[in-house]
Amino acid sequence: MKTMLLRSRLFDIEQESIAPIPEEARHGRSRELFTIWFGMNMTPLTVVTGATATTLLGLPMAGALLAILLGHALGGIGMALHAAQGPQLGVPQMLQARGQFGSRGASLIVLVAILMFVGYFSSNLIVSSDSITALLPEANGTGMIIGCAVLSFVIAAFGYNLVRKVTELGAYMVGALVLVSFVALFAGGDFWAQMNHGEFTWTGFLAMLAIGIVWQLTYAPYVSDYSRYMPAKTGTTGAFWGTYLGCVLSSALLMILGSGVGIAVAGADTMTGLNGILGPVLGAVVLVGFAFVAAAGNSVNAYCSALCALTFVETFFSGWRPGARARLVTSLVLHVLGVGLALAAATSFASSYFSFLSVLLYVLIPWSAVNLVDYYVIRHGSYAVDEFYAPDGGRYGRWNAGSLIVFAIGVLAQVPFMATPFYTGAVAEAMGGIDIAWLVGLSVSALAYIAIARTAPALVRLNPGSITTHAKVAP
Template sequence: MTQSAEAGKPQGNKFIENRSIDFIPENERHGSVFSQFTLWFGANLQITAIVTGALAVVLGGDVFWSIIGLIIGQAFGSTIMALHAAQGPKLGLPQMISSRVQFGVYGACIPILLVCFMYIGFTATGTVLSGQAIAKLLNTSNLVGILIFAAIIIILATVGYRVIHWIGKVASILGIITFIIIFTKIMLIADISTLFAVKHFDWSSFLLAISLSASWQIAFGPYVADYSRYLPSKTSSSKVFWAVAGGSFIGSQISMTLGVFIAQIAQGNFVGNEVAYVIGLGSIGTMAALLYFCIAFGKLTISTLNSYGCFMCIATIYSSFKGTLNITKKQRLIAVLGIVAISTIIAILGEHSFLSAFKSFILFLLTFFIPWSAINLIDYYFISHEKCDIEELSNPNGKYGRWNMIGIGCYFAGILFQLPFIDTKLYTGSIAHMLGGVDLSWIAGLIFTAVLYFACVKLFPSKVKIIQPNISNSISNS
């Protein structure tokens, strides 16, 4: 790996992050592998994950097979996202900027732009639920609750990396407390053995449960390395993998299992009143206020991750054409303000149709991020062999070039290949229709894109890294 020529010393307030998308020198590396576990454990012990698990039952599944399906999806998805996380310490870079290796300096902007939409969408949907919790806690309107939450996110995303990991630790503790309280109340009002006895296996519902949890995990892939990039470069990749995969798997499965139970108990009363129903499981007074606070705080971790990650992507796109990896604090603040403002507007406008829109949104995301994930992982582990020329990532006239048509072509081929397998409200493919609404696009897209990219690299090795621009035009066009 080629590192930046200037290691530099940390400057300014150590609590406020000074780096953005630039390489993290070894003397600025810090943190522990355990912090990766607490970050992703805390990020998944939250209300949106509960809602995701509840969808498996709300949309026709039973308790037993929904939980089994969710576990299978978690195992598959957390493996994919943790393989991305292991890249962080080795590269010392945010996740998406390393996509320039596979797509070219300019070409990487294509998947990165789509990732920005993902972050904004997830921030918006999380803000809906957080706004509800804050509104109940402060006895105000949902609108005020949403605006308060948005203001907090702006501050945290601007401060950056250290505070995000600190929030992850606190969210882990509060999340455990919250889920113990809620699960205890479920035990008091329902017989768990009776809930598990609800069995009516259906392939469509079972595969939906797998897709819900797999897409939940895979959607972390485009930014998971952003939060491991400060670890020392000698940190064991396997330890990072297991810490991230374990934290994300355990946290999300606890949340989604709770969601399955709640949806079954609710018998249709959960939709449209998600936060209030969860808290209303026997909680009143001070206990209810504590739970509303824990839910709102639990959303801070993941919503800050989304806003911070979106800033990283916007900065990466900007730097592609600017020719530098340096982003000022003022530019960072402006970007975060814009991201949170857009997400807040979407949250306000879409509040009352949240659950239906959220289901369609997270499933449709797979179409665009499965191919990117397949290409990134195949290249990093089997083509580049965990190596990356850091300095060349910001040089459109260098070894990675402006547009890598192998990566770009395989990416769009992967998207197109999934279309017949997709089943969402936005679009239903012919194969999905023949299978009675079973969505297999994610597994089809992953296998197809991985095989296609690997084959193209072997067949056209000279075209893998670059399509070189004319040397005479390199200065004027850069």
């Protein structure tokens, strides 16, 4: 009977969308968050990104290992603190941003999040397709991209429960394949012979460190989309550690594999190189497994992009409560858009993707700083959730001037420290191309928001009426 109920729940089309999840609909345990996020990173894209450390950035293996571990460990803290908000508030992360930026002000951040989700969706389509064409050169790349998108749409259409179960199964499937890949990598002589190849530079190290940090922070706009279904009793501690350990361990593990493959194959295509290391039979199993899990797991990006798009539209049609049909139509439109972007970007994927990550970092850091400081330091997790949906923004207003000012300050403060393929700031150039813009943006945004909240609370719509309840929020 329990198995039948589980199957029914998995294949029932989710009716909830961006409205608060009622307590009677809450289910799951924090350890399930671990498998969601462990499985989410089990994709070829993670391996390819890790190879950047030893190929594009030229680091030796030891330097790459340290940068990857440190970057993910640091970035994961901010990411998981966002996830810890879900069980208490029960709403999607980007909708919760209305508590800091106002209903209309948050729509600016939502647009950035949609761009991010569609970008990652398209990137996963490309790398999944490349995994298959590396194995079967005669396979049609366009057909592979469309096929992967169809699989993602079917899973995302059913909604939260099926998406969660698919990523959980992917964690076990590809986790085993990754262990096999490490054994094959270490058994080959090329890895050990080339292990010290490359040169440690602070520019390369800090660039890879920043990639690890932004990799984690790009999940920040939607980790609460999954923890929001957890019962309120899950608390912030369970949601924090379940998400943190799952996301950090899987992404760091696969990026380390990618950096090792990058050294062993001396600049060849990463997935093709991995196939060569594994041999024809084992390579086929691993690449097909990676491609399938990446295509299925891409439903996470698709599901969350649909929630963001619905949040954006609802901003201008207050009182509208989108249901399952609206979510399905929105998801279909975004899948079509993602396929179009994947087909257009496939020919220049590597350089386009690296630039994409860089831009995301500069935009997401100020938003993340404002959100976390407001939630944990200023309001202590206490929000009037119903007023997120008020036509006039309720107590949070349509535009929160203080938060938007801090966001602009945080973005602008990073400009002199930026080091990207298309622009290098004066300070970064003087430092030999070392990029510490993420650190500047985080620090400036956090301090500026605290200063405004303490000295001019009206600017961030902070008053005694803003606090209705208090809860323990420290992880």
